[in-house]
Amino acid sequence: xxxxxxxxxxxxxxxxxxxxxxxxxxxxxxxxxxxxxxxxxxxxxxxxxxxxxxxxxxxxxxxxxxxxxxxxxxxxxxxxxxxxxxxxxxxxxxxxxxxxxxxxxxxxxxxxxxxxxxxxxxxxxxxxxxxxxxxxxxxxxxxxxxxxxxxxxxxxxxxxxxxxxxxxxxxxxxxxxxxxxxxxxxxxxxxxxxxxxxxxxxxxxxxxxxxxxxxxxxxxxxxxxxxxxxxxxxxxxxxxxxxxxxxxxxxxxxxxxxxxxxxxxxxxxxxxxxxxxxxxxxxxxxxxxxxxxxxxxxxxxxxxxxxxxxxxxxxxxxxxxxxxxxxxxxxxxxxxxxxxxxxxxxxxxxxxxxxxxxxxxxxxxxxxxxxxxxxxxxxxxxxxxxxxxxxxxxxxxxxxxxxxxxxxxxxxxxxxxxxxxxxxxxxxxxxxxxxxxxxxxxxxxxxxxxxxxxxxxxxxxxxxxxxxxxxxxxxxxxxxxxxxxxxxxx
Numbered sequence: 001x002x003x004x005x006x007x008x009x010x011x012x013x014x015x016x017x018x019x020x021x022x023x024x025x026x027x028x029x030x031x032x033x034x035x036x037x038x039x040x041x042x043x044x045x046x047x048x049x050x051x052x053x054x055x056x057x058x059x060x061x062x063x064x065x066x067x068x069x070x071x072x073x074x075x076x077x078x079x080x081x082x083x084x085x086x087x088x089x090x091x092x093x094x095x096x097x098x099x100x101x102x103x104x105x106x107x108x109x110x111x112x113x114x115x116x117x118x119x120x121x122x123x124x125x126x127x128x129x130x131x132x133x134x135x136x137x138x139x140x141x142x143x144x145x146x147x148x149x150x151x152x153x154x155x156x157x158x159x160x161x162x163x164x165x166x167x168x169x170x171x172x173x174x175x176x177x178x179x180x181x182x183x184x185x186x187x188x189x190x191x192x193x194x195x196x197x198x199x200x201x202x203x204x205x206x207x208x209x210x211x212x213x214x215x216x217x218x219x220x221x222x223x224x225x226x227x228x229x230x231x232x233x234x235x236x237x238x239x240x241x242x243x244x245x246x247x248x249x250x251x252x253x254x255x256x257x258x259x260x261x262x263x264x265x266x267x268x269x270x271x272x273x274x275x276x277x278x279x280x281x282x283x284x285x286x287x288x289x290x291x292x293x294x295x296x297x298x299x300x301x302x303x304x305x306x307x308x309x310x311x312x313x314x315x316x317x318x319x320x321x322x323x324x325x326x327x328x329x330x331x332x333x334x335x336x337x338x339x340x341x342x343x344x345x346x347x348x349x350x351x352x353x354x355x356x357x358x359x360x361x362x363x364x365x366x367x368x369x370x371x372x373x374x375x376x377x378x379x380x381x382x383x384x385x386x387x388x389x390x391x392x393x394x395x396x397x398x399x400x401x402x403x404x405x406x407x408x409x410x411x412x413x414x415x416x417x418x419x420x421x422x423x424x425x426x427x428x429x430x431x432x433x434x435x436x437x438x439x440x441x442x443x444x445x446x447x448x449x450x451x452x453x454x455x456x457x458x459x460x461x462x463x464x465x466x467x468x469x470x471x472x473x474x475x476x477x478x479x480x481x482x483x484x485x486x487x488x489x490x
Contacts, residue, residue, distance in 0.1 A: 038360070100430070129422075234459075
């Protein structure tokens with residue numbers, strides 16, 4: 001094996017991986033029922049949920065790809081505008097969607113749809129979640145494996161399998177408690193890693209941070225706002241960030257089981273609201289830090305007397321290359337552990353939430369009367385492993401096919417494409433009480449069809465996907481309810 005790092009850094013990474021698994025084993029040592037395994041016994045403190053929410057959405061895509069946005073030629077801080085929409089969308093969720101999840105004791109986000117419309121809507125949306133969640137998180141796994149490939153000299157398939165095995169193991173044993181408490185640790189680790197990267201870049205500048213800022217100003221990298229209104233401009237604008245970001249986060253954080261699972265794990269609705277509300281501001285600060293690191297990378301490349309980055313590197317890979325080749329021993333190991341922490345926080349959450357959706361939305365309803373608690377636990381754990389294998393397989397396939405676009409764009413496109421129509425379904429549930437299941441599901445199908453046409457047949461920029469899908473579903477659902485005779489199917 002051709003190691004790209006030294007023994008000390010290798011031991012730090014290995015020690016981190018072993019510690020994560022050991023912590024998961026320790027948390028899973030007690031006998032668990034499905035409420036413990038999927039929701040942490042509904043007794044987790046809001047501070048832990050806050051960090052878990054942030055860590056879950058801050059995957060390796062954020063850690064590696066976002067610095068590449070500002071580091072690129074013509075790159076700047078305009079991507080940060082979408083975080084403003086993220087904050088607005090979170091407060092919409094707190095006001096209108098969060099109350100749905102604290103009526104009764106649901107296990108998934110999609111149980112509330114069955115109560116409002118019927119079984120078909122619940123199974124349809126849960127199935128879509130399982131499909132799109134596992135595809136998008138397979139892309140995240142692929143990006144993380146690229147780093148491991150550089151570090152250990154492994155082929156990409158072996159790198160994907162190595163990360164997948166560690167994540168599956170601690171998620172399989174510890175369940176939601178392991179996932180959420182590990183998220184808290186992983187949040188601290190990847191933020192320490194980001195601080196270490198920024199420190200090294202600034203320390204290499206003779207004039208310190210001021211020299212980097214001067215470079216940024218001279219190269220127009222400090223621009224934050226872009227008030228041009230356009231649905232097709234392929235860079236972030238204020239309106240795309242505010243409106244598109246608000247609908248995207250209302251969809252991902254208001255209807256996606258990956259996030260709703262955290263609210264259901266809270267002690268109360270108030271705790272869930274606190275965790276969700278504060279998380280938006282932390283994400284804003286994180287994006288600012290990662291974009292600033294990207295500007296620092298651009299300065300580092302321009303100040304060097306020779307090419308410090310190979311010409312064939314994509315923007316997604318700049319930070320990974322810098323970490324491996326320019327970080328000192330010890331800090332290199334810490335930073336690489338941070339990269340893997342960012343990945344595993346999202347991947348473990350994906351596995352646990354996918355298992356919960358499959359077990360409670362699909363398997364148990366089809367096995368009415370025969371699904372014992374012990375059997376449900378067994379199925380949940382088997383599903384955790386199964387979805388881990390699926391994600392690894394998709395990641396390997398993606399590596400074989402390759403991609404010319406930024407991975408962050410691929411992931412966020414999938415999120416907006418999948419969750420927009422789902423958000424529209426929830427808007428029908430909350431704001432259109434006369435719409436029945438036929439009209440709602442019909443509106444959902446129409447919304448997906450319209451969004452498919454917009455995504456594949458037009459130049460619509462991806463932040464608008466969630467908004468377009470939600471409004472199309474809402475309008476089509478209301479229209480169908482006026483055309484179809486009143487009737488409720490179950």
